[in-house]
Amino acid sequence: MKLCAISCRLQQLPVVVRETDGISVETGDHRHRKDKVVVVMGATGTGKSRLAVDLAKKFHAEVINADKMQVYDGLDVVTNKMTVQEQCGVPHHLLGGVDPEAEFSAANFRALASASIDGIIRRGRLPIVAGGSNSYIKALVSDETSLFRLQYDCCFLWVDVSLPVLHKFVSDRVDRMVRAGLVEEVRGVFQPKADYTLGLRKSIGVPELDQFLRAESCGADAQTLAALLEVAIDQIKANTRKLTHNQLRKIHMLRDIHGWNLHRLDATGAVESSGQVSRDDWERRVVGPSMSIVGRFLLRNIIMDGVSSSSSSSSSSFSGIAATAAMVAAAAAGVVETAITIG
Incomplete structure (x- = not known):
């Protein structure tokens, strides 16, 4: 009954349209309805892959790797690939599979990542793009044809750690x-x-x-x-x-010059002086706030379902699963919302 009441109230809410770098982040018109994609960004060592898995377990999602070296087969230790155990059963895409002798460009990534996103959505799941290769992410989201921006509504999470601690x-x-x-x-x-x-x-x-x-x-x-x-x-x-400096510089450019709406999550406190990550602090400072952000982002699908019962087949399959997860996250949003730091 509680979820039903939330849904009824949401259907009465006004819906706002906002454009960021040509990326529509909110719309209530079913004719312009877009599928949802979450993007997890950050410098190397900040915990992007870990957060992507944490969110995927909660939001019925699959992860698309956006690290330009981890797309190759081999050198799993050197490239710091997630082990099967660390993936926790979450499906991963573009984590290996490319010939180590081949050149793999941003255009190659855009093509394969787009295909992966389409397949994930068709399976009724949420795509999470996660990695530190910002040039790849930019090529995907801000492609020259603008097709991505016409099809998808993006939520950008930026996991950040202060440089002295990160170093x-x-x-x-x-x-x-x-x-x-x-x-x-x-x-x-x-x-x-x-x-x-x-x-x-x-x-x-x-x-x-x-x-x-x-x-x-x-x-x-x-x-x-x-x-x-x-x-x-x-x-x-x-x-x-x-590398961490270069990655942060590009993230700042995407936010400050290109106008990307990045939700900054300060994970500094979750990294102890020993160089290890505190699980409790990680949950409180990073996972909890991220759930709140993504939950609100997905709730817009529920609002749009209330506006119109007409939707694409992929959107219908997605909303049946992810919208329920979004409501659960929304119920917890009031608890964790104060921990969010927006950059």
Whole structure:
């Protein structure tokens, strides 16, 4: 009865139309009704993939990877791909599958991601695009033909961590990756004449180990190898920190210059000084507010169903499942709403 009462009240609410960078984020006219897509953005190490899985479990969703190195097969440790266990049974798309020797462009991503989104919606589920390759996300959302903007209503979540905390976190993560087999993984694909500007070999962690692996293949002594490995690991950490700066710069451009409406979620407090993530803080500071934001975003589908019973087949299948999840999230929105920080 409570959900029914919420639905009745929602059907009486006025519906507003707002345009952001040509992206319609709200409409009540069934003739212009758009399917829903959630986009999770952020610098490397902020927890984008983790949040995408957390939301997918709650909103009957599937995840589309938007990390330009994780689309390739291989080097799972180097590229920090989510393990099967970390995926928690949530279907993932474009997480591997591309030949590591091939070039994969933003246009390639746009084509494959668009096809994945269409398939997810046809299955009555919510697409969540998650990754740190902002050029890929921009190519998808702001394509030259504007087809994406005509078809989809987007909710942008930006997971942010203060740079001092993030820098320590990613440096500690590199150490964990080394212990998990990063060097052994790169050794397995090492080729003295390889081109580090192509394919998977562009990944941070591969070119930095070149001098170490060359010396190792030539039979260098243990002391020399230890020194070269230390330099390589320091370079990996430095280049990862540089990547976070570049990613944040692009996110700021999308918000400040292109006018994207980004919901900023400050995850700094969820990352402890030890470089680990507190589960309780993560739920309170990131997952809870994200549920509220996405819940309100999906509730607009319910409003539109109240305005008109006419809808596309994909929208009908989506609203039957995701709208219920949206109502559940809305019921909790009052509890977590104060924790939201909007950038």
